[in-house]
Amino acid sequence: xxxxxxxxxxxxxxxxxxxxxxxxxxxxxxxxxxxxxxxxxxxxxxxxxxxxxxxxxxxxxxxxxxxxxxxxxxxxxxxxxxxxxxxxxxxxxxxxxxxxxxxxxxxxxxxxxxxxxxxxxxxxxxxxxxxxxxxxxxxxxxxxxxxxxxxxxxxxxxxxxxxxxxxxxxxxxxxxxxxxxxxxxxxxxxxxxxxxxxxxxxxxxxxxxxxxxxxxxxxxxxxxxxxxxxxxxxxxxxxxxxxxxxxxxxxxxxxxxxxxxxxxxxxxxxxxxxxxxxxxxxxxxxxxxxxxxxxxxxxxxxxxxxxxxxxxxxxxxxxxxxxxxxxxxxxxxxxxxxxxxxxxxxxxxxxxxxxxxxxxxxxxxxxxxxxxxxxxxxxxxxxxxxxxxxxxxxxxxxxxxxxxxxxxxxxxxxxxxxxxxxxxxxxxxxxxxxxxxxxxxxxxxxxxxxxxxxxxxxxxxxxxxxxxxxxxxxxxxxxxxxxxxxxxxxxxxxxxxxxxxxxxxxxxxxxxxxxxxxxxxxxxxxxxxxxxxxxxxxxxxxxxxxxxxxxxxxxxxxxxxxxxxxxxxxxxxxxxxxxxxxxxxxxxxxxxxxxxxxxxxxxxxxxxxxxxxxxxxxxxxxxxxxxxxxxxxxxxxxxxxxxxxxxxxxxxxxxxxxxxxxxxxxxxxxxxxxxxxxxxxxxx
Numbered sequence: 001x002x003x004x005x006x007x008x009x010x011x012x013x014x015x016x017x018x019x020x021x022x023x024x025x026x027x028x029x030x031x032x033x034x035x036x037x038x039x040x041x042x043x044x045x046x047x048x049x050x051x052x053x054x055x056x057x058x059x060x061x062x063x064x065x066x067x068x069x070x071x072x073x074x075x076x077x078x079x080x081x082x083x084x085x086x087x088x089x090x091x092x093x094x095x096x097x098x099x100x101x102x103x104x105x106x107x108x109x110x111x112x113x114x115x116x117x118x119x120x121x122x123x124x125x126x127x128x129x130x131x132x133x134x135x136x137x138x139x140x141x142x143x144x145x146x147x148x149x150x151x152x153x154x155x156x157x158x159x160x161x162x163x164x165x166x167x168x169x170x171x172x173x174x175x176x177x178x179x180x181x182x183x184x185x186x187x188x189x190x191x192x193x194x195x196x197x198x199x200x201x202x203x204x205x206x207x208x209x210x211x212x213x214x215x216x217x218x219x220x221x222x223x224x225x226x227x228x229x230x231x232x233x234x235x236x237x238x239x240x241x242x243x244x245x246x247x248x249x250x251x252x253x254x255x256x257x258x259x260x261x262x263x264x265x266x267x268x269x270x271x272x273x274x275x276x277x278x279x280x281x282x283x284x285x286x287x288x289x290x291x292x293x294x295x296x297x298x299x300x301x302x303x304x305x306x307x308x309x310x311x312x313x314x315x316x317x318x319x320x321x322x323x324x325x326x327x328x329x330x331x332x333x334x335x336x337x338x339x340x341x342x343x344x345x346x347x348x349x350x351x352x353x354x355x356x357x358x359x360x361x362x363x364x365x366x367x368x369x370x371x372x373x374x375x376x377x378x379x380x381x382x383x384x385x386x387x388x389x390x391x392x393x394x395x396x397x398x399x400x401x402x403x404x405x406x407x408x409x410x411x412x413x414x415x416x417x418x419x420x421x422x423x424x425x426x427x428x429x430x431x432x433x434x435x436x437x438x439x440x441x442x443x444x445x446x447x448x449x450x451x452x453x454x455x456x457x458x459x460x461x462x463x464x465x466x467x468x469x470x471x472x473x474x475x476x477x478x479x480x481x482x483x484x485x486x487x488x489x490x491x492x493x494x495x496x497x498x499x500x501x502x503x504x505x506x507x508x509x510x511x512x513x514x515x516x517x518x519x520x521x522x523x524x525x526x527x528x529x530x531x532x533x534x535x536x537x538x539x540x541x542x543x544x545x546x547x548x549x550x551x552x553x554x555x556x557x558x559x560x561x562x563x564x565x566x567x568x569x570x571x572x573x574x575x576x577x578x579x580x581x582x583x584x585x586x587x588x589x590x591x592x593x594x595x596x597x598x599x600x601x602x603x604x605x606x607x608x609x610x611x612x613x614x615x616x617x618x619x620x621x622x623x624x625x626x627x628x629x630x631x632x633x634x635x636x637x638x639x640x641x642x643x644x645x646x647x648x649x650x651x652x653x654x655x656x657x658x659x660x661x662x663x664x665x666x667x668x669x670x671x672x673x674x675x676x677x678x679x680x681x682x683x684x
Contacts, residue, residue, distance in 0.1 A: 029049050034505070038107065039133050039153035041142045041372050041404045042362065047152075047505055048442030050415050050458045051139050052078070052514045052551065057131040060599070062173075063631060063649060065126040067184065067205050067227060069103070072126045073152070075607065076559055077569045078136050080585040082118040083660040084332040084479075085225040085669050086180065087256025087304060090114050090122055092662055093136055094516065095547055095571040096149030099467050104143065104153040105312070109378060111334040111354035112308060116382075116391070116469050118481040118664055120350070122309040123252050123336070124154045125231045127173070127186040127203040131155040136551075137516060138442075138462040138498050141419040142360075142374065142402045145440030146464035148495050148520070159246035159314040160190050160197035167191060168684075175679030179672050180225070182207035183476070192239070199235040199248070209257070213657030213673040220670045224257030224301030245315035245329075254306040258340070260668030261302045262481055265535045266387070269476075270483060273539065275532040302347070302479075306338035324363050324537040331357040340388060340479075348386030355379055371405035381430075381606060382468060390475025390484055393428040394468035411448040415458075417441065423465045427472045434471055438463025438492045456501035456514070464493040470524050470540045480664040484526065485539040493542075494521040513552030520545045525581065528618045536618055544576040562595040582619050583662045586612035602632040612661040621660035628653040644682040651675045 034047045035055050046053050054076045056064055065072045070089030072082035080092040093101050097118075103110040105124060113120040126132070133155070138148040170189035176182060184205035191198055206228045209221040230253050232256040245268030268277040313331040320327040336352040356378035363371055376399070383393035402419040422437045444458035473486035501514035522546035526538035549571035556564045568589035573581040592605040611624035631649035638644060652658075657672040 006495040007523050012363040014469045026075075035131075035510045037133055037135070038131075038155060039104065039135055039140060039143065039151055041360070042370065042406055047454070047503075048413055048446060049135075050446050050456050051499055052136045052411075052501060052512065053134075054079070054134040055131065059633070059635075059645075061126075061129065061132065062645075062679075063633070063647060065129070067124045067126070067182070067207065067229070067515055069124050069126055069132075069152070069154070073132065073134060075590070076134065077543075077553055077567050078549070078571075079134060080662050081660065083669070083671070084118045084665060085222060085257060085259045086207060086227040087225075087229075087254065087258075088114070088119050088121040090118060091134070091152055093134070093152075094147035094518070094549055094551075095581070097662075099146055100149040100464065102140075102143050102147035103152045104151060106155050106159075106314065106330070106331075107143075107153065107328075108312065108314075108330040108332050108358060109356055110154075111310075111352055111356070111380060112336050113338065113350050113352055113382075115467065116350075117477065117479060119258055119304070120338070120568050121229075121254055121256065121304070123305060123306075123310075125186075125229070125252065126154075127184065127205070128156055128158075128188065128231060128233070129154050130157055130200055136514075137458070137460065138440075138495055138497050138518070139417065139444060139458045139460045139499070139552045141417040141440050141442055141460070141462065142372070144376075144400065145419050145421055145438055145462045148462055148464055148493070148497075150516070155199075156233075157188060157190060157199055158201060158235045158248040159244075159312060160192065160199045160235060160239065160248060161244050161246075161316070163192040163195075163197050163239050164190055167193060171681065171683045173679060173681040177675050177677040179675035180207035180210035180227075182677075195238050195240055197237045197239050197246075198239075200233070200234040202230070204230045210675075211673045213652065215657045216670055218668075220673075222259050224259040224303075225669060226259070227254070227256040228454060229254040229256070242319060243315065243317040243327075246313075248309075248314075250310045250312070251310045252306070252403075254304065254338075256304050256306075258302040258304060258479055260665035261478055262534070263342075263478070264533075265476060265478060265481065268483060268532070270485070270537060273485075273537065275483060275530050275537050276536060277532060277535070283525040296341075300343050303341045304338050305341055306336075308334065308336045310334045312684060320361070324361050326360075326362040327361040328362075329358070331355075340386070342387075346386065348384060348388035350384050351382065352382045368409075369405050369407050371403065373403045374401075376400040376402070383622055386477055388476065390477050391469055391473050391486075392430065394472060395426045395428070396423065396468050397425075398423045398465075413446045415442075415444040421463070421465065425466075425468050425471060429469070430472070432472075432488060434466070434488060436465040436492050438494075452504055452506040454501075454503040454505060456499075456503065458497075458499045460495065460497040460499075462495045462497065464495070464524075466490040466492065466524060473540070481535055482526070482664075483535060483537045485537070487542075488538045490524055490540060490542060491522055491581075493523055495519065497523075508557040509555070511552065511554040513550070513554075515550050516548070518547040520547070523575070525575075528582075528616070531618050543561045545581065546572075546574050546576075548572050561595055561597055565592040565594065566590070567592070580614050580616045580619075582616035583615065583664070584612070584659050586610045586622065586624065598626075599635045600632065601635070605629040609658070622659050622666060625656050625658035626654075627651070627656050627658065636673065638682075642682060642684045644680070646680045647678070649677050651677070 074081035186203035188201035235248035551569035633647035
């Protein structure tokens with residue numbers, strides 16, 4: 001029965017492209033995209049990378065992006081989403097999330113509260129992104145040894161780097177969808193003259209509670225899944241012949257609901273490593289059962305009121321000193337705050353005030369070696385006040401020195417990186433101080449075996465230092481139905497990662513496949529040591545763990561109008577002794593049929609997610625599902641030559657009820673049901 005929607009999609013695509021043989025438009029000869037990867041440190045092309053990399057840009061980014069970063073990237077091989085309703089969703093790479101996935105804004109760290117809990121939104125707006133880069137694995141050491149899962153770099157134009165050739169340039173986009181009655185829009189405009197460039201951009205999105213697939217026992221909508229977000233930025237740059245220097249101010253406001261919030265746990269506490277909920281009675285337990293089934297209207301759904309303000313300083317100077325080709329500067333100051341509001345009253349306030357600075361110097365080739373060395377510093381003052389303040393105020397300071405070198409020899413490119421970090425965390429209430437340091441190193445190589453074929457290999461020894469939350473958490477966390485106990489004795493993690501890959505980059509058949517094995521010594525995780533009526537007691541502990549996986553994509557061009565893509569991924573995450581890690585993504589396999597004729601582009605995609613039966617203690621299995629996605633877009637130019645497009649996409653066209661195993665609230669917030677999105681965009 002699941003194959004019938006796919007057959008219908010193929011039939012529709014055949015009808016749509018049936019007249020294409022007489023048309024001029026056609027699919028280009030298949031080739032893996034070769035674009036510059038800013039996060040590589042040496043501005044390497046994607047074909048020169050020693051690790052798997054995904055780059056979303058142009059039309060692909062327009063078609064893929066959602067209201068948050070996690071859902072935008074979900075579906076790329078090796079990348080999943082934490083999925084906490086519609087307001088908060090963070091990328092999960094190779095089964096790792098939180099602080100093990102480093103989020104960047106044009107190379108600078110994003111400071112919010114999303115690493116602390118999955119119900120906290122990422123303050124990066126996909127609607128305003130010009131390019132999103134994902135580097136998988138821990139070898140991107142120039143951005144931190146703690147990024148064991150990978151790095152996500154969101155590029156934007158908020159700080160202009162050049163004067164537009166015609167004096168101005170920009171874009172505008174509007175879209176709407178059916179599942180949440182979302183209405184969203186974004187614009188960007190850059191202008192300049194002489195040596196001064198100015199940039200202004202903004203976005204606004206408003207969505208109601210979204211609908212889920214058919215058959216959910218709790219109704220058709222996820223109560224509390226609404227989202228209202230707006231962002232605005234103003235940037236000014238001085239642009240010269242040798243580089244630029246600019247400032248930008250960005251403000252983001254968001255109001256979104258927290259589905260699955262369970263008030264029945266209020267007052268629960270611990271006795272040693274056991275939970276005790278003294279107010280529990282049969283009546284209250286009935287209320288807890290009532291809440292578990294999504295009927296939160298009686299008490300009201302908690303709402304996050306978020307505000308983030310950031311000032312960015314960015315610059316680049318070519319030929320700054322003898323022997324050096326480029327000097328790059330990134331610095332920022334962030335003032336982040338969000339209230340969690342219950343029944344119209346602020347229950348908890350989270351604040352995160354941070355500043356960061358990063359300087360890179362790229363040197364000219366020395367004995368064939370080209371590289372970059374740099375210094376990075378950051379300070380974060382975090383505090384939580386109120387009912388859900390399960391982490392005491394902390395001050396985290398981090399300094400890092402790094403070096404990246406590259407060497408070419410015939411058909412080989414070699415890469416080596418080294419980074420040393422020092423970190424100090426001061427906990428205010430307990431007046432305790434934790435200091436850690438770590439040294440990470442990586443080696444990688446790309447071998448162009450024959451024209452169009454590449455072998456890649458990388459080895460990484462990486463240290464991740466404990467976070468303030470892992471060290472000092474102590475208290476009830478209602479959003480995830482957990483009681484968390486930190487561990488001030490935690491030591492640094494040490495990962496030994498091997499990544500092997502094979503690529504075919506040209507011709508009618510192209511592919512990229514990689515396999516990885518990541519052995520992590522002293523892996524830090526929240527171990528469930530007790531559970532009571534659905535509430536779990538998590539104690540941060542350390543134990544060796546192993547992550548092993550496979551991910552890949554194969555593209556086949558049949559003729560000038562048709563193309564087929566097969567993609568998928570699988571990861572296994574185990575603690576020593578065979579215990580599974582919680583919320584490990586299920587295996588996934590997808591099939592995508594592409595068509596193009598004249599100004600039209602279309603696709604039909606089937607994604608099959610396996611049932612997740614490899615579960616941790618106190619975790620439940622998650623059924624598998626298959627979803628059908630389709631889309632079509634029309635590209636044209638105005639009379640004055642400005643490109644514009646209109647697009648239509650249908651996600652989960654078969655309206656399948658599906659749950660994300662990676663989510664803390666998978667049963668309270670299933671995935672979105674049938675969703676039709678229509679949008680229009682113009683560049684000028």
